[in-house]
Amino acid sequence: MSSGNIVERLRAMAAHLDQFRRDKVEDELSEAADVIERLRAELDRMEQRLARAGLTDPSAGTASGSTTPPGA
Numbered sequence: 001m002s003s004g005n006i007v008e009r010l011r012a013m014a015a016h017l018d019q020f021r022r023d024k025v026e027d028e029l030s031e032a033a034d035v036i037e038r039l040r041a042e043l044d045r046m047e048q049r050l051a052r053a054g055l056t057d058p059s060a061g062t063a064s065g066s067t068t069p070p071g072a
Contacts, residue, residue: 010028
């Protein structure tokens with residue numbers, strides 16, 4: 001079960017949990033947590049870049065909705 005989408009793998013494991021060793025489930029959960037952590041870090045970096053460019057609303061914590069990249 002090493003290939004494919006992490007969400008699909010977790011769903012398959014959840015549907016057939018009795019077929020997997022606990023350490024295998026823990027490994028998959030750890031991988032998912034790593035992906036989530038990297039994604040959150042990238043979102044934070046993107047938010048900081050947008051804030052420096054003046055493209056965010058600080059009170060909302062999100063981009064202003066512009067789909068035009070800076071400098072385009």
